[in-house]
Amino acid sequence: MPVVRRRSSLIRSPQFSSLVILIVLLAVFAIADANFLSPLNISNMMAFLPELGIIALGMTLLLTAGEFDLSVGAVFGLAPVVVMLLVQNGGFDIGIALLAGLVLCIAIGAINGLIVTKIGISSFLVTLSMLLVVRGAALYITQGFPLKSWDQPGFFVTLLAGSFNIGTFRFYTSLWWFIGLSLLAIYVLRYAKLGNWISAIGSNRNAAVARGVPADAVKIWLFILTSMLAGLAGMISAFRISAASPVAGTGYELEVIAMVVVGGTALTGGRGTILGTIVGALMLRSIRNGIVLIGVPGLAYNIFVGVIILAMLILHALLQKNAARS
Amino acid sequence: MEVLRLHNLQKSFGSVRALKSASFTLNEGEVVALLGDNGAGKSTLIKAISGVFPVDRGEIYVRGQKVSIRSTRDAMDLGIETIHQDTSLAPDLSIARNLFLGREPVNLKWLGVFAPLDLANLRDAASALLKRVGISKKLDADALVSTLSGGERQSIAISRAMQFAAKVIILDEPTNNLGVEETHGVLRFVKEVRDAGHSVLLITHNIHHVFQVADRIIVMRHGEIVAEQTVADTDLLTVESIITGADMSALLRETRAK
Ligand SMILES: Nc1ncnc2c1ncn2[C@@H]1O[C@H](COP(=O)(O)OP(=O)(O)OP(=O)(O)O)[C@@H](O)[C@H]1O
Ligand SMILES: [Mg+2]
Numbered sequence: 001m002p003v004v005r006r007r008s009s010l011i012r013s014p015q016f017s018s019l020v021i022l023i024v025l026l027a028v029f030a031i032a033d034a035n036f037l038s039p040l041n042i043s044n045m046m047a048f049l050p051e052l053g054i055i056a057l058g059m060t061l062l063l064t065a066g067e068f069d070l071s072v073g074a075v076f077g078l079a080p081v082v083v084m085l086l087v088q089n090g091g092f093d094i095g096i097a098l099l100a101g102l103v104l105c106i107a108i109g110a111i112n113g114l115i116v117t118k119i120g121i122s123s124f125l126v127t128l129s130m131l132l133v134v135r136g137a138a139l140y141i142t143q144g145f146p147l148k149s150w151d152q153p154g155f156f157v158t159l160l161a162g163s164f165n166i167g168t169f170r171f172y173t174s175l176w177w178f179i180g181l182s183l184l185a186i187y188v189l190r191y192a193k194l195g196n197w198i199s200a201i202g203s204n205r206n207a208a209v210a211r212g213v214p215a216d217a218v219k220i221w222l223f224i225l226t227s228m229l230a231g232l233a234g235m236i237s238a239f240r241i242s243a244a245s246p247v248a249g250t251g252y253e254l255e256v257i258a259m260v261v262v263g264g265t266a267l268t269g270g271r272g273t274i275l276g277t278i279v280g281a282l283m284l285r286s287i288r289n290g291i292v293l294i295g296v297p298g299l300a301y302n303i304f305v306g307v308i309i310l311a312m313l314i315l316h317a318l319l320q321k322n323a324a325r326s
Numbered sequence: 327m328e329v330l331r332l333h334n335l336q337k338s339f340g341s342v343r344a345l346k347s348a349s350f351t352l353n354e355g356e357v358v359a360l361l362g363d364n365g366a367g368k369s370t371l372i373k374a375i376s377g378v379f380p381v382d383r384g385e386i387y388v389r390g391q392k393v394s395i396r397s398t399r400d401a402m403d404l405g406i407e408t409i410h411q412d413t414s415l416a417p418d419l420s421i422a423r424n425l426f427l428g429r430e431p432v433n434l435k436w437l438g439v440f441a442p443l444d445l446a447n448l449r450d451a452a453s454a455l456l457k458r459v460g461i462s463k464k465l466d467a468d469a470l471v472s473t474l475s476g477g478e479r480q481s482i483a484i485s486r487a488m489q490f491a492a493k494v495i496i497l498d499e500p501t502n503n504l505g506v507e508e509t510h511g512v513l514r515f516v517k518e519v520r521d522a523g524h525s526v527l528l529i530t531h532n533i534h535h536v537f538q539v540a541d542r543i544i545v546m547r548h549g550e551i552v553a554e555q556t557v558a559d560t561d562l563l564t565v566e567s568i569i570t571g572a573d574m575s576a577l578l579r580e581t582r583a584k
Pocket of ligand 1: 339342343344362363364365366367368369370371
């Protein structure tokens with residue numbers, strides 16, 4: 001009996017329904033345009049996927065703990081800009097500059113986390129303000145101009161944005177980062193003690209605290225992690241296109257949150273799924289890519305993206321209701 | 327034998343003196359009922375004992391040793407388990423994960439918070455615990471708490487406290503919102519817990535329950551303890567009058583005299 005129950009709960013689970021929709025979408029795009037599954041197009045999608053996907057992993061953990069971060073897109077823009085300024089204008093070694101960028105991301109995440117947990121302002125307001133501060137800082141220190149990024153090959157470029165070919169496919173090392181970080185995140189959320197705490201905090205913070213779970217510390221570390229991942233993704237992107245723009249990552253916060261909730265993570269906390277987020281990231285990337293190929297006019301993209309996100313959320317909500325009733 | 331002793335505990339929230347001064351003793355194998363009207367300071371008192379917030383003044387002694395309880399973890403480590411008025415479970419987690427929340431069995435302990443849960447052990451221990459409290463027939467340890475009834479949730483919370491409390495179990499209005507059947511279940515638990523040698527501090531608004539399970543009664547009013555009596559030495563009417571502050575027995579005597 002329990003076996004049957006578990007199987008049906010898997011089918012009803014949000015990540016499963018997202019996966020089904022992803023496969024349907026991929027099939028539709030593939031039938032509509034043969035180029036969709038061409039090596040070039042797949043390589044293209046795989047180049048973009050990790051940059052938002054890496055941020056989405058941190059965002060999933062944060063949402064599961066009941067908070068979110070709107071400053072990730074701005075951090076994505078600021079980190080490479082600061083690193084490149086230190087190298088080009090400050091004459092610092094690239095390694096030192098990257099370390100400084102990392103410290104900056106940690107500081108931004110820590111400030112977010114401390115204000116949210118210790119002063120008790122909602123993360124929506126705190127990170128919205130932080131978005132403005134961080135984006136404003138990026139614009140101010142560059143005077144609004146993009147910087148030429150580091151284009152000399154070297155250890156760090158290879159580490160973050162190196163590329164390699166498998167047959168006719170061209171992949172970036174960022175894909176390995178995404179896969180590695182995904183596996184880590186799956187482990188932490190599902191199998192580690194910390195994951196139990198994260199879910200419990202998002203589900204009922206007072207209950208978790210009453211059991212001795214250090215809820216504030218966990219949240220602060222998750223804000224730091226999310227900021228660090230946003231900065232990492234920003235560096236990967238800047239190295240890949242050899243440019244650091246102060247407006248890079250604009251709007252990414254919402255795209256990332258969309259990936260996470262489309263995958264089945266609850267915006268209200270307590271229920272998070274990394275597998276769902278991976279599916280969500282794949283889905284949003286392939287939608288953006290596919291609707292171009294099938295000839296939807298550029299200005300109409302967001303209509304499609306919005307409608308599909310809404311449809312996914314409605315589906316999750318209906319499944320949730322159904323599960324509660326049975 | 328004395329298990330828990332409070333001396334002159336005080337706590338204010340801004341200008342609200344929620345706890346003006348509270349002193350009492352809880353003995354081994356004893357059920358003490360903490361009574362008082364809404365806002366009397368009962369929850370504040372037990373939150374102070376269970377480490378939800380620090381007290382402004384006063385001392386807490388566990389088995390005669392003066393202790394400082396600065397966090398919920400401190401209280402748990404001292405053997406004080408609390409089931410709060412606002413439910414103590416995380417609805418999105420399974421029963422098993424809730425039962426061991428904060429005290430998860432893990433492998434590779436040196437990994438700290440990143441240590442993998444010992445899932446097999448978690449399940450088995452949870453099932454054993456459910457069996458012990460007699461609700462295993464109905465409940466699967468892997469079921470999500472959000473799918474349980476209020477009474478089932480309360481039973482889970484109480485069995486968790488039984489599992490870990492070496493000394494003291496505190497229940498803040500455990501029968502709130504429960505049906506008749508479930509209420510009896512909770513009261514039966516309280517007796518079992520006492521018989522197993524634990525001490526229980528029970529907060530409730532239902533005086534009938536008090537007379538069914540408690541050995542002693544403590545009444546709070548406006549942040550102070552105003553009466554302390556053994557159940558055998560008092561009656562329902564007297565207790566009610568102490569709670570409200572109106573001297574009902576005096577009233578009764580007057581009417582009788584007329
Ligand atoms: N966190 C808080 N901040 C400010 N005031 C508080 C806080 N907690 C409790 N109080 C106040 O302290 C007083 C005592 O509250 P407490 O919750 O201890 O009452 P209680 O005896 O448990 O009541 P009830 O029977 O309604 O649960 C009340 O006046 C309440 O408004
Ligand atoms: Mg109360």
